[in-house]
Each structure stands twice: as structure tokens, then as C-alpha cells.
Amino acid sequence: MKTYEDLAGDGGSNIISQVVSQREKLRSRLDKIKNKVALMSGKGGVGKSSITANFAACLVDQGYTVGILDADLNGPSIGHLLGVGNDQKLQIDEDGIQPGQGTLGIKIMSMDMLVSNPDTPVMWTEEGGATAVWVSTMESTALRELLADTNWGELDFLLIDMPPGSDRMDNIRDLIPELAGAVEITIPSPLSQHIVAKSITKNNTMGVPIIGLIENMATYVCPHCDQEGKLFEGQDVSELADRKGVPLIGKIPFDTRVSRKTDSGNLFYTENKDSITGKAIAEAVENILNFIEKKSK
Amino acid sequence: MKFLCIPCDEQMETQTDGIMPDESKNLAMKFKCKKCGHMIAMLTNKFETEFVSKLGVEMGGASADGKAPLSVVGSQLSQAKKELDRGKPEDNLVWTEEAQERIKRVPFFVRNMAKKTVINFALEKGATLIDGKLMDEVREKVGM
Numbered sequence: 001m002k003t004y005e006d007l008a009g010d011g012g013s014n015i016i017s018q019v020v021s022q023r024e025k026l027r028s029r030l031d032k033i034k035n036k037v038a039l040m041s042g043k044g045g046v047g048k049s050s051i052t053a054n055f056a057a058c059l060v061d062q063g064y065t066v067g068i069l070d071a072d073l074n075g076p077s078i079g080h081l082l083g084v085g086n087d088q089k090l091q092i093d094e095d096g097i098q099p100g101q102g103t104l105g106i107k108i109m110s111m112d113m114l115v116s117n118p119d120t121p122v123m124w125t126e127e128g129g130a131t132a133v134w135v136s137t138m139e140s141t142a143l144r145e146l147l148a149d150t151n152w153g154e155l156d157f158l159l160i161d162m163p164p165g166s167d168r169m170d171n172i173r174d175l176i177p178e179l180a181g182a183v184e185i186t187i188p189s190p191l192s193q194h195i196v197a198k199s200i201t202k203n204n205t206m207g208v209p210i211i212g213l214i215e216n217m218a219t220y221v222c223p224h225c226d227q228e229g230k231l232f233e234g235q236d237v238s239e240l241a242d243r244k245g246v247p248l249i250g251k252i253p254f255d256t257r258v259s260r261k262t263d264s265g266n267l268f269y270t271e272n273k274d275s276i277t278g279k280a281i282a283e284a285v286e287n288i289l290n291f292i293e294k295k296s297k
Numbered sequence: 298m299k300f301l302c303i304p305c306d307e308q309m310e311t312q313t314d315g316i317m318p319d320e321s322k323n324l325a326m327k328f329k330c331k332k333c334g335h336m337i338a339m340l341t342n343k344f345e346t347e348f349v350s351k352l353g354v355e356m357g358g359a360s361a362d363g364k365a366p367l368s369v370v371g372s373q374l375s376q377a378k379k380e381l382d383r384g385k386p387e388d389n390l391v392w393t394e395e396a397q398e399r400i401k402r403v404p405f406f407v408r409n410m411a412k413k414t415v416i417n418f419a420l421e422k423g424a425t426l427i428d429g430k431l432m433d434e435v436r437e438k439v440g441m
Contacts, residue, residue, distance in 0.1 A: 002306055007299045011328065012311040018354035018363075090380040096366045114367070116376045123375040134347045141353045141369045149366035 026148040026175065029096075033067070033155040035292055036176050037211065041185040042199035043192045044164030047216040048185050050258055051281075052161040053081045053106075057269040058285045060104045064156035067099060069146060070110035071172065072163035073139055074122050078102075079112040083265025086118040096151035103267050109150040111142070143171050166199040173208055180292050181209035184246070187217045188234035200244045211291045212249030213241045214284055219253040221276050228253055228276065249291075250284025253277045300337065302330035309337065313357035313410055324349070324407065326356065350406050360409035372405045390419055393428040400432075414439065 010016050030036070039052045049072070056066045070078035079086065082102025090113065091098040099107035111122050124138040152158065160176075162168055172179065182203055186196040196213070203210055215237040219228040231254050241248040255277040258268040272278045300309040309328035324341040341349070349356075355363045362368055371381035392400070396415075403411045418435045419427050 001303060002301055002308075004299060007301065007308040009308065010311075011299055011308050012313065013356055014311075014358040015354050015356070018359050021359070022353065090378055092366055092380055094365075114370065114374060114377055114381060116378050120376045124373050131344070131347065133344060134350075137347055137350060138369070138373055142374075144353065145367050145370050 022144070022148065026144065029148050029150070029152060030176060030178070033152060033158045035156065035180045036158045036160065036178065037180050037288065037292075038071075038160040038162050038169070038172055038182040038208075039185060040162035040166065040169065040182055040199065041164065041192075042166055042195035042197075043186065046185050046187045046192055048164075049077045049081055049161050051185060051214065051216060051252065052159050053078065054258070054267055054269040054281050055285050055288075056082075056106045056157075056159055057104055057267040058273070058281050059157055060106060061269070061273065062285075065105075065154065066157045066159065067107035067109075067152050067155045068102070068159045068161055069150075070108065070112070070161050071143060071146075071168055072161060073111050073142060075163060076110040076112040076122075078108050078161055079110045081265075082106055082108055082267070084108055084110075084113065086112055086115065088113065090114070096149045099150050099152060103265060104270065107152060107155070109146050109152075111146075140171050143168075144175055147175055166202045169203065169206065169208060173206060179208065180295065181211040183211050183214060183249070183288065185214045185216055186237060186240070188215060188230075188232040188237055190234050193235060193237065193240050197240060197244060200246060204244075209295070210246045211288055212247040213237065213244075214250040214252060215248065216252050217254040218251035218280075221253045221255050223256060226276060247287070249287035250280060252280045252284065298339075300328045300339070302333060302335055304335075305330055305332040307332045309335075311357055312336075313413070324404065326407070346404055350404055353406075355406045355409055357410050363405075363409065369405060372401075372408070390416060390424075391426045393426065395429045396427045396432055399429065 039048055039055070041048055052068060056068055059066045068078050068082070070076045079100060084100035084102050088100060099109050100113055102108045112118070115122065124135055160172060162172070169182070184196055184200055186192045200210060217231050218237070220231040221228055238248050253276055255268070255275065257272060258277065269278055269281050273282060301307070302309050307330055309330050312327040312329055323343060324346045326339045327336055328339065329336045353369045367381060371377055374381065400408065400412055400415070415427060415432060415435050418438065419431060424431060
């Protein structure tokens with residue numbers, strides 16, 4: 001009796017050629033993007049999206065072309081932060097879907113752009129009977145389609161704003177094996193550091209390059225006198241960096257103008273690059289660029 | 298997954314018509330031995346059907362809808378924007394709302410095959426309207 005290997009084709013199911021075609025489509029899209037960087041944290045609420053948006057602004061300020069993939073499928077915020085409203089009509093043709101044009105011309109793709117109104121959650125199937133397996137399946141597929149079907153064009157950087165937790169990295173690593181690396185973000189609190197330590201361990205285990213650790217809300221900057229003070233009590237984040245063997249590439253102070261600016265669709269960095277926080281953002285971005293430059297040699 | 302006709306020692310071929318998956322995601326697919334003509338059906342439960350869907354492919358080849366950007370997201374996302382809606386059948390036949398809803402509930406990776414089967418049945422019969430009754434007839438005819 002013949003074995004699996006003896007049967008040359010797939011009996012007309014045409015599955016293999018479609019999977020190959022999907023991969024080719026993804027590859028042709030990603031080949032036009034020079035550097036892909038994931039910004040992540042094991043912990044939610046540490047300011048990943050805000051940092052991602054302001055890093056993008058800093059890169060644009062240096063002359064780079066930048067896109068952001070909002071990989072937080074269930075809690076998308078990049079559209080809001082970069083002024084791309086849910087009411088914008090989608091432009092789709094055979095070549096793909098046009099990304100949203102955010103502040104400073106930053107190209108974005110986010111689930112928020114695809115649902116019918118701003119309050120609509122991301123749900124798969126109408127019946128509400130979606131199993132956990134089904135939801136997980138659809139999220140993996142959605143991420144692939146958002147990457148492969150968005151007409152990103154030529155970009156210097158694609159920043160990937162990851163959801164809280166480290167589980168989505170399995171998908172990203174599979175879809176973008178050439179990922180330059182991941183930037184881990186924490187706040188000073190012991191709880192955040194505890195969870196981010198796990199995320200770093202997982203990335204190390206999976207072989208995902210870690211560009212470095214960023215301490216967000218490291219201090220508080222007084223808007224009146226520019227004096228810095230502690231915002232959180234906690235262990236020194238540099239100890240975590242040393243313990244996990246990753247560089248601490250940025251300490252970004254909390255500035256109330258960050259949230260005020262981003263919530264209005266503008267970006268803090270653009271108008272405040274000479275502030276203490278603006279300079280800290282630029283320094284962190286410089287460290288990311290140095291990492292990528294060293295890696296490419 | 299491949300299927301082998303043991304008496305003929307020949308690979309069985311996926312049948313791209315005659316499929317009528319249950320809308321509750323219990324999939325039924327037919328395979329035929331090209332040598333002796335023997336047919337079998339592969340039946341999957343909801344969880345197995347979901348597993349196949351993970352590949353984001355269509356059985357029997359990608360349709361125009363399947364090749365379109367965001368084809369899976371567009372067909373499976375609840376309350377997606379109108380621009381992404383790919384559930385509506387595109388042909389010259391008139392589909393009732395019920396029939397459209399039923400075809401949209403078919404898993405995306407076999408929806409095109411199911412649509413083709415319904416359309417071919419309607420054309421053979423000379424029908425211009427596809428409604429729930431006609432879809433029931435198709436199911437009865439294909440024996441699934």
C-alpha cells in the first residue's frame with residue numbers, strides 16, 4: 001500500500017499551494033521594509049503604545065519612513081494616538097488595503113480601522129459561540145493578513161505595537177523571522193518588573209533578539225520647574241537589566257503632556273523634543289538604531 | 298491529509314462540488330477514487346473544522362474572494378465595515394436574505410465550494426431565486 005510520501009499531490013485540495021502563495025505574498029510585502037522592531041511588555045498599562053507612537057515620531061524627525069502595525073487586536077489604540085479615526089473609509093484594491101495615514105505621515109494598520117464603529121469590539125462570528133480555539137485561530141490569521149495585505153510600500157521601519165503579555169510573540173516570530181529585535185518596556189514597580197522578567201526569559205528561550213529594556217515613567221517631571229521626582233517606588237530597573245543580561249536603553253520620565261498630546265492626535269515628541277522626556281525618547285531611539293547598525297555589520 | 302483507495306492503491310481526489318457543510322461547522326467533504334469511482338466522505342466535528350480553518354485556505358483552490366485582501370478577516374469579523382463584506386454571493390441569481398445568511402455561515406474555507414454547488418443546482422433546475430427551500434433541496438440531493 002502506498003504511503004503518504006508516495007502520493008505526490010494533495011488530491012486536489014490545493015492547500016499546499018495556497019499556503020505557499022500566502023507566504024510569498026507576505027514575503028514580498030516585508031521585503032520592502034528594511035527594519036522590523038517589536039515593542040512589548042509582559043505587563044499592560046506601561047505605556048507601550050504611547051512610546052511606540054513617540055518613537056515613530058522621533059524616527060520620522062530623523063528622516064526615516066515609518067509604519068506601525070497595531071498587533072493589539074483586542075485593545076487597539078494606535079489609530080487613536082495618531083489621529084486616524086474609525087470613520088475613515090477603507091481603500092481596498094487588488095494590491096491590498098491602504099494603511100491609515102497618521103500624524104507625520106506615519107502609516108498604520110489597526111483592527112480599529114476595520115470595525116463598523118468606534119465602540120465595536122473585535123468579535124469573530126455573530127453567534128457569540130466562538131470557542132477559545134476559534135478565537136486564537138482567527139487572531140493568528142488576522143495578524144498575518146494585517147501584515148501581508150496592507151500596502152505598506154517602502155519603509156525604513158515597521159514598529160509593531162504588541163499587546164500585553166508575551167504570547168503574541170510566537171506569531172510574530174513565525175511571520176517575521178528577520179525581526180530586528182524586541183524592545184521590552186517596564187515601569188519601575190516591582191510587579192511590572194516581575195512580569196517583564198518572564199517576558200525577557202521567554203524571548204531569550206525563543207531566540208528573539210532583545211534590543212534592550214526601557215524604563216517608562218522612570219521619574220516625574222514637574223511641568224513648572226522641570227525638576228524630576230520619583231513616581232513609583234520600586235527596585236532599580238538597571239538591576240533587572242543586569243540580572244537578565246539585557247542593556248537598559250532608556251529611562252523615560254513621565255510628562256503629563258505626553259498623554260495630553262497623544263489623546264489629541266498629535267505626538268508629544270514633535271513639539272517637545274528638547275524637553276527632558278523628549279531627549280530621553282531620542283536617546284532610546286538612538287540606542288535602537290545603534291543596535292540595528294551593529295547587527296547588520 | 299491525503300486519502301488512499303486501498304483496493305486500487307490510488308490517491309482519492311477532493312471533490313469540488315457536492316459539498317454541503319452544515320452551518321454548525323460540522324464539515325462534510327467528498328473524495329473520489331479516479332480509478333474505480335468509489336467515494337468516501339470525511340466528516341469533521343466543530344473543533345476539527347476550526348483546526349482546518351487555521352490555515353486560511355480554501356478547499357479546492359482559492360476563489361476571487363479568497364485571494365482578496367483581508368479575505369479571512371473580512372468574512373469572519375463580526376460588525377466589520379461594509380468595504381470588507383465578502384459574504385454576499387456575486388452572480389445573476391437572486392438570493393433571498395435567508396439564503397445569503399445561510400451561505401455566510403458556512404466556514405469561509407469551503408464557502409466558495411458550497412456556493413458553486415447551490416448555483417449549479419439552481420441553474421440545472423432553471424431556478425432564478427435561491428431561497429432556504431432550494432438550499433434544503435441541494436442538501437438532500439448531495440446527500441449531506
